[in-house]
Amino acid sequence: MMLIACPHCGPRAHVEFDYGRTLDAILPLDAAPEQAAAVLYARDNPRGVSQELWQHTHGCRAWLVLTRHTVSHEISAVVPWVAATAAPRESGA
Amino acid sequence: MTGPMRTSAGGAIDRATTISFTFDGRTYRGHPGDTLASALLANGVTLLGRSFKYHRPRGVLGSGVEEPNALVGVGLGGRFEPNTRATDIQLYEGLTAVSQNRWPDLRLDLGAVNQLIAPFIPAGFYYKTFFGGPKLWAFYERFIRAAAGLGRPPAEAEVDAFDHRAAFCDVLVVGAGPAGLAAADAAAAAGARVILAEQDGRLGGALLRDPVQLSGADGLAWSAVVADRVRTAGGRVLTRTTASGFHDHGLVHLVERRVEAGQAPAAGPAQRIWHVRARRVVLAQGVIERPLLFAGNDRPGVMLASAARTYAARFGVWPGRRAVVAGGDDHIYLTALALADAGVEIAAVLDSRASAEGPLAVEARSRFACHQNARVVAARGGTRVRGAQAVAGGRRLDLACDLIAVSGGQTPVVHLHMQAGGGLDWDAAAGAFVPVAPRQNHEVDR
Numbered sequence: 001m002m003l004i005a006c007p008h009c010g011p012r013a014h015v016e017f018d019y020g021r022t023l024d025a026i027l028p029l030d031a032a033p034e035q036a037a038a039v040l041y042a043r044d045n046p047r048g049v050s051q052e053l054w055q056h057t058h059g060c061r062a063w064l065v066l067t068r069h070t071v072s073h074e075i076s077a078v079v080p081w082v083a084a085t086a087a088p089r090e091s092g093a
Numbered sequence: 094m095t096g097p098m099r100t101s102a103g104g105a106i107d108r109a110t111t112i113s114f115t116f117d118g119r120t121y122r123g124h125p126g127d128t129l130a131s132a133l134l135a136n137g138v139t140l141l142g143r144s145f146k147y148h149r150p151r152g153v154l155g156s157g158v159e160e161p162n163a164l165v166g167v168g169l170g171g172r173f174e175p176n177t178r179a180t181d182i183q184l185y186e187g188l189t190a191v192s193q194n195r196w197p198d199l200r201l202d203l204g205a206v207n208q209l210i211a212p213f214i215p216a217g218f219y220y221k222t223f224f225g226g227p228k229l230w231a232f233y234e235r236f237i238r239a240a241a242g243l244g245r246p247p248a249e250a251e252v253d254a255f256d257h258r259a260a261f262c263d264v265l266v267v268g269a270g271p272a273g274l275a276a277a278d279a280a281a282a283a284g285a286r287v288i289l290a291e292q293d294g295r296l297g298g299a300l301l302r303d304p305v306q307l308s309g310a311d312g313l314a315w316s317a318v319v320a321d322r323v324r325t326a327g328g329r330v331l332t333r334t335t336a337s338g339f340h341d342h343g344l345v346h347l348v349e350r351r352v353e354a355g356q357a358p359a360a361g362p363a364q365r366i367w368h369v370r371a372r373r374v375v376l377a378q379g380v381i382e383r384p385l386l387f388a389g390n391d392r393p394g395v396m397l398a399s400a401a402r403t404y405a406a407r408f409g410v411w412p413g414r415r416a417v418v419a420g421g422d423d424h425i426y427l428t429a430l431a432l433a434d435a436g437v438e439i440a441a442v443l444d445s446r447a448s449a450e451g452p453l454a455v456e457a458r459s460r461f462a463c464h465q466n467a468r469v470v471a472a473r474g475g476t477r478v479r480g481a482q483a484v485a486g487g488r489r490l491d492l493a494c495d496l497i498a499v500s501g502g503q504t505p506v507v508h509l510h511m512q513a514g515g516g517l518d519w520d521a522a523a524g525a526f527v528p529v530a531p532r533q534n535h536e537v538d539r
């Protein structure tokens with residue numbers, strides 16, 4: 001059972017969290033059906049470092065971006081989704 | 094004296110107190126500190142079960158969790174537990190044990206005729222492999238169902254409670270032999286929060302069977318001092334507690350047996366699962382001795398050399414009265430000398446190597462018949478060993494004995510290390526696969 005260091009709550013067992021999806025499987029709201037199918041069903045399944053969305057459901061309920069190795073389960077970074085997306089949002093504004 | 098095979102003194106048993114227990118309806122006596130296996134051996138009971146398919150007689154091979162043969166049912170009603178290792182049950186007053194896989198009883202077992210037709214049953218044959226359509230199966234099934242499996246499930250619902258508990262520590266040490274105790278001691282002295290888990294009821298590991306001096310004291314006295322120091326520093330020392338799983342990010346599951354199989358707890362749960370999240374894990378689980386291959390190596394009276402030493406030193410029990418000791422390293426000389434000191438006659442020491450010049454070998458040669466280039470070919474006897482057929486330098490030997498103590502080398506206990514993703518490497522000098530490259534925050538003693 002993995003230990004996920006929530007930036008708000010500290011290290012917690014992964015049963016407190018719910019897995020969302022990998023970052024590259026996030027779908028734009030106006031995606032065409034072909035694009036949606038490609039993103040949701042034909043995405044990479046990397047053996048190695050993966051960027052994933054997890055929600056601390058049984059804690060602060062924040063969405064977090066984990067950088068996790070899919071073989072060793074080593075988690076090298078946990079960043080709140082808000083912080084992870086702050087920079088692109090600002091540049092887009 | 095509790096039985097004809099009990100030595101007159103020594104061992105980590107309380108000889109002043111006597112405990113009575115039953116095996117297959119007969120009452121026997123033992124002492125606090127005994128296991129069910131040691132108490133039965135002390136009483137001269139060597140036939141403890143029958144094998145799964147051919148109903149071959151089975152006795153005690155080991156002295157702990159490594160035991161493959163001496164499986165018994167323990168307890169009554171809602172506390173009955175089948176397939177319990179007799180070597181891993183601490184004796185308690187009123188313990189009730191039954192043998193398994195025999196009908197009508199252990200000595201006269203009709204299933205043993207399977208041994209006679211064994212040449213006609215192909216290897217790998219399983220009871221389910223009966224052909225001939227549904228009607229024939231309906232006929233076979235009664236007999237096959239009766240023959241299948243080992244032991245019987247409990248007939249009544251479990252009456253005791255079981256709970257679980259979460260814990261955190263800086264250093265979890267698995268195994269309280271000298272290495273584990275020293276690791277826990279050092280970690281506690283450095284201010285770490287320590288949990289030390291030992292599956293045996295007593296601390297000391299190999300010190301319980303092979304007495305040595307540590308820091309100028311008797312090894313077991315040293316163990317007690319160290320464990321006290323760990324407790325005083327705020328550490329937790331858990332006995333009868335087995336680490337059963339090493340999961341991601343330093344999560345280790347421990348199973349704590351608060352009472353023995355079949356025993357009623359005075360209060361609280363019978364067993365407890367600990368979910369320990371440890372910053373560092375030290376695996377000091379020791380080794381398990383390998384058996385040797387020869388005809389009849391499962392016959393009662395064939396025993397691991399380490400187990401034979403354990404029964405003599407820890408339990409004050411003669412594992413036999415006349416022993417053949419066989420193997421391929423100096424453990425056989427250690428065993429022969431220890432057994433002889435406990436009062437066991439040594440018929441011969443059979444060393445598979447061409448020569449042995451260590452101090453133990455030299456001393457053993459001055460006291461017993463020792464053979465080089467020698468090995469056991471077969472164990473003679475029926476429901477117990479009556480002798481050993483051996484070859485020594487191309488010459489046949491026929492040795493009368495009631496114990497064949499074997500040592501096929503020592504295999505490190507690597508299960509948790511492997512489960513945590515660690516690697517193995519062949520060590521030619523040790524003659525074993527040894528743990529290397531731990532992947533989680535754990536270390537292994539080499």
Ligand SMILES: [Zn+2]
Nearest residue numbers: 006009059060
């Ligand atoms: Zn949180």
